[in-house]
Amino acid sequence: MTRIEVGEQRSMVVVSSLSRAQIAQYAGASGDFHPLHVDNDYASRIRGYKSVFVHGMFTMAVSGRVLTDWVPIEDLMTYSARFRDQVWPGDSLEVVATITGISDEGRRAQVGLTTTAADGRIVMTGAAAVRIG
Amino acid sequence: MHGRHGSRVPKSAVHRSKPGSAGERTTARQKRVIEAMNPIDTRDVRVRFPIEAGGILAFARAIGDSNPMYYQSMTQEAEVVAPPTYVEASAHFDPAFERRPLLASAANTAEAANSPTPARPPVMHAEQLYRYSRPIRSGEVLLRRSRAGNSWVKPRRSGGQLRFSETIYEYTEFTGDLVVEARTVAVELLSR
Numbered sequence: 001m002t003r004i005e006v007g008e009q010r011s012m013v014v015v016s017s018l019s020r021a022q023i024a025q026y027a028g029a030s031g032d033f034h035p036l037h038v039d040n041d042y043a044s045r046i047r048g049y050k051s052v053f054v055h056g057m058f059t060m061a062v063s064g065r066v067l068t069d070w071v072p073i074e075d076l077m078t079y080s081a082r083f084r085d086q087v088w089p090g091d092s093l094e095v096v097a098t099i100t101g102i103s104d105e106g107r108r109a110q111v112g113l114t115t116t117a118a119d120g121r122i123v124m125t126g127a128a129a130v131r132i133g
Numbered sequence: 134m135h136g137r138h139g140s141r142v143p144k145s146a147v148h149r150s151k152p153g154s155a156g157e158r159t160t161a162r163q164k165r166v167i168e169a170m171n172p173i174d175t176r177d178v179r180v181r182f183p184i185e186a187g188g189i190l191a192f193a194r195a196i197g198d199s200n201p202m203y204y205q206s207m208t209q210e211a212e213v214v215a216p217p218t219y220v221e222a223s224a225h226f227d228p229a230f231e232r233r234p235l236l237a238s239a240a241n242t243a244e245a246a247n248s249p250t251p252a253r254p255p256v257m258h259a260e261q262l263y264r265y266s267r268p269i270r271s272g273e274v275l276l277r278r279s280r281a282g283n284s285w286v287k288p289r290r291s292g293g294q295l296r297f298s299e300t301i302y303e304y305t306e307f308t309g310d311l312v313v314e315a316r317t318v319a320v321e322l323l324s325r
Binding site: 014015022025026028029030031032033034036047055056057058060061062064065067068069073074076077078079080081082083 | 188191192194195196197198200202214216217218221222224225227230232233234255257258259260261262263264265267268
């Protein structure tokens with residue numbers, strides 16, 4: 001990641017029509033089987049949601065792909081996320097990463113991330129710091 | 134530090150438990166599992182976290198990441214780098230982790246097993262932060278320690294109050310060198 005400038009952007013579609021099988025797959029890989037994510041009866045009838053929804057950490061993980069496809073993973077210093085809305089089965093997600101600042105005498109870049117569902121809902125905002133130069 | 138440990142399991146041995154959640158109640162079964170599976174030191178609430186190439190492969194598939202660096206073990210002996218959020222899979226090695234089904238348990242239902250009682254709003258994940266010293270790779274073994282961080286209350290726009298609770302997880306080498314620090318913020322609705 002060289003000659004980076006503030007305002008530079010990368011975007012990526014990271015989920016195309018999320019399936020319940022993908023939610024279950026993430027539950028298995030992460031170990032988190034909270035019934036809000038894997039038990040539709042519990043999520044809808046007991047909790048009042050329209051269906052199960054995927055783990056926030058799934059959204060953070062898939063959004064992080066825009067970082068690791070952009071910079072070497074060794075250069076990732078911090079990565080943070082704020083979960084703003086549920087991601088439902090059928091949702092498609094796009095993440096946009098923007099260079100928001102350069103510091104440490106040009107050796108570090110700050111990145112802002114916004115992950116948006118196809119219907120316009122912002123489901124996650126995030127930030128990262130990466131080594132550059 | 135790594136020597137004897139008593140049979141008493143401290144309340145803090147249940148990770149990620151939120152006030153009022155099912156996780157606050159450590160069952161006798163969980164205590165036995167903790168004592169049997171956590172030989173390092175239950176008092177320190179440590180989780181031994183082996184980084185495995187197969188775990189990394191399954192995690193990369195689950196997040197739809199086709200980057201070849203995560204799949205090297207399919208074709209060669211390799212130290213495979215893990216995705217940035219892979220440390221979440223340490224839950225597999227946490228004997229007290231409360232969000233997986235308990236087989237052969239009468240409580241193994243969605244309503245009763247691993248979730249807050251339906252009368253209470255669920256605890257939700259609000260924020261997550263990682264600080265990395267370096268990437269983690271298959272073949273190494275990390276130690277995870279957790280501790281409660283700050284807790285604060287804020288009014289909710291639509292009424293009621295929200296309580297935020299922070300948990301800090303440190304993933305270290307056996308030498309004690311910090312590899313990844315994770316900060317989790319959970320939120321629950323206190324009143325409407």
